[in-house]
Amino acid sequence: xxxxxxxxxxGRGRLGVLKGLGRTGQHSMEVPGCLLxxxxxxxxxxxxxxxxxxxxxxxxxxxxLAEHQExxxxxxxxxxxxxxxxxxxxxxxxxxxxxPCPTGYTTNKTVSVWGSGGRMELxxxxxxxxxxxxxxxxxxxxxxxxxxxxxxxxKRVRKSVDRTLAHLDECLLEHQKSQVHTKTTSIYxxxxxxxDL
Numbered sequence: 001x002x003x004x005x006x007x008x009x010x011g012r013g014r015l016g017v018l019k020g021l022g023r024t025g026q027h028s029m030e031v032p033g034c035l036l037x038x039x040x041x042x043x044x045x046x047x048x049x050x051x052x053x054x055x056x057x058x059x060x061x062x063x064x065l066a067e068h069q070e071x072x073x074x075x076x077x078x079x080x081x082x083x084x085x086x087x088x089x090x091x092x093x094x095x096x097x098x099x100p101c102p103t104g105y106t107t108n109k110t111v112s113v114w115g116s117g118g119r120m121e122l123x124x125x126x127x128x129x130x131x132x133x134x135x136x137x138x139x140x141x142x143x144x145x146x147x148x149x150x151x152x153x154x155k156r157v158r159k160s161v162d163r164t165l166a167h168l169d170e171c172l173l174e175h176q177k178s179q180v181h182t183k184t185t186s187i188y189x190x191x192x193x194x195x196d197l
Contacts, residue, residue: 001018001019001020001021002018002019002020003016003017003018003019003031004016004017004019013032014031015030015031015032016030016031017029017030017031018030018031018033021059021060021089021137021138022089022137023137027059027060027088027089028059029058029059029060029089033058033060034058035058035060035061035062035091036057036058036060036061036062036088037062037097037098038061038062038063038083038085039064039096039098040063040064040083041063041079041082041083041085042083048084057088059088059089060088060089060090060091060138061085061088061089061090061091062091062092062093062097063079063083063085063090063091063092063093063134063136064092064093064094064095064096064113064115065092065093065094065113065115065122065127065130065134069129069130069133072133072134073133077135078133078134078135078136079092079133079134079135079136080135080136089137089138090134090135090136090137090138091136091137091138091139091140092131092134092136092138092139092140093139093140094111094113094140094141094142094143094145095113095114095145096114096115099114101113101114101146102114103146103149104146105119105121106144106146106163108163108166109123109124110122110123111127111142111143111144111167122142124142124167124170124171124174125174127142127171128171128174128175128178132178141164141167141168141171141172142164142167142168142170142171143163143164143167143168144159144160144163144164144167145160145164146160147160
């Protein structure tokens with residue numbers, strides 16, 4: 001993956017294109033950009049037939065960590081084929097961006113995700129087993145993102161950063177050990193410069 005900047009707006013952000021996305025590296029996405037949101041692999045209120053009649057769909061499709069791991073393990077061909085999401089880059093997010101997540105359930109060893117069955121506590125091993133089952137092109141590593149509230153203290157933000165980095169290190173180790181992921185999935189690490197944390 002390569003980010004090509006087309007314009008830098010001082011203090012406001014960057015415009016560019018992410019190139020080389022997906023297994024073949026033939027997809028690209030403008031940044032800032034949008035992903036095709038799905039709920040359990042389907043776009044809300046659209047059938048697959050209707051979806052394929054639309055032009056200019058985002059090149060990256062978002063899915064949330066699968067709740068029904070056993071079904072996908074039995075299927076063996078990953079979430080893309082299971083959901084009929086063929087010509088797209090598959091991005092697996094940790095949380096559903098359209099659903100609020102309660103705070104206070106992240107620890108140094110686990111992250112909680114919420115689904116229709118309630119709370120599911122994930123260790124790095126379980127998280128990486130889910131990624132192996134889903135087989136995305138790109139996934140959001142385990143992280144402590146519970147700092148979105150306006151009254152979050154600086155100490156809590158530091159704890160969040162430390163936990164997130166520790167989870168990332170463990171996920172990278174597991175990712176490198178897994179031959180299936182080495183062949184099919186990419187993990188991208190983005191560093192943000194200028195942070196005083």
